Amino acid sequence: MEMIKKKKKISFILIIIILISLAIYSWRSHYKSSLEPMTTDDSNEIVIDIPQGSSINKISDLLYENGLIKSKFVFKLQARSSNVASKLKAGQYELNTNMDLNTIIEHLTKGGKSGDTIRFTIPEGYELVQIADKLSEEGFVNKDKFIELTSNKDNFEDRYEFLKELDEGQSLEGYLFPSTYEIYKDAKEEDIVSKMLDEFDKVYKKDIMNKLDELDISLNEAVTLASIVEREAKVDSERPLVSAVFHNRLDKGMMLQSCATVQYILGERKENLSTAETQTPSPYNTYINKGLPPGPIASPGEKSLIAAVNPADVDYLFFVLTGPDGTHTFTTNYEDHMNAKPKK
Known part of the structure; x- marks a missing residue:
């Protein structure tokens, strides 16, 4: 019985030793990998700005977000073990993805382009x-x-x-x-x-990126739609609804009839367009052409970009500005749309 207990104890100790050894091996492999460049193929030149007063945590975040390092933890550990954590300098740096972690640290200790x-x-x-x-x-x-x-x-x-x-x-x-x-x-x-x-x-x-295949649209189509949403929606909460209206119209083969596209052609953001202006010849005019314009009509913000690839699950086909705060009334048919228009 005593012998069995000893064998169990030895087995337990061996298991612990094996687990510790595996953990050490795994950590060493991870650490070694994290010291290597992000890529050994074509390098990607990346300009990064490190503001004055940036902590090592902030610097590691910037490097990681820009795809220059594999591990924020290893970067900080390597900088500290090399006694240069406090010597990392602010400035503008031209780095690339072929640089290993120690090379990047060396650049950051030398200092980048400085100036006001x-x-x-x-x-x-x-x-x-x-x-x-x-x-x-x-x-x-x-x-x-x-x-x-x-x-x-x-x-x-x-x-x-x-x-x-x-x-x-x-x-x-x-x-x-x-x-x-x-x-x-x-x-x-x-x-x-x-x-x-x-x-x-x-x-x-x-x-x-991950939503394009799901919606079966190209990047240019998504950004073009987002730019129209940006120009049409006034209230953030309505951006997915405006996006849904245009998605629904595209699915039904309807013209988008976006005033924003005509304003882009005219080069003037007129509050009210004449009938003649809505017939202005241009591939960007969604009153006379089906589908999306050839390209974006403005720079959409993040919320409009997200709305363009995440339309609300609604059946609306029309919207009209009705609220003094920029809100719209959304409808599913033309009759309700006309009734929703503010009376002049």
């Missing part, structure tokens, strides 16, 4: 020309150069995989993500465009 930073904000629903005008007026870009750069996706296609899904020669209309950005005073037009495309890429991978 400035901020600019691009509102949701801005068109490409409006973005160029705003940045030019604020002294951040040369308008002609900015327009030239953004007029053809080929200028940035080698850096952004999602741009390869667009039509040949298509502009970046709709893909310059509206947000508030911090840039260095000496930032070039290319740097600013890249920043905006970086932000779009993040939203695309997080909220859009």
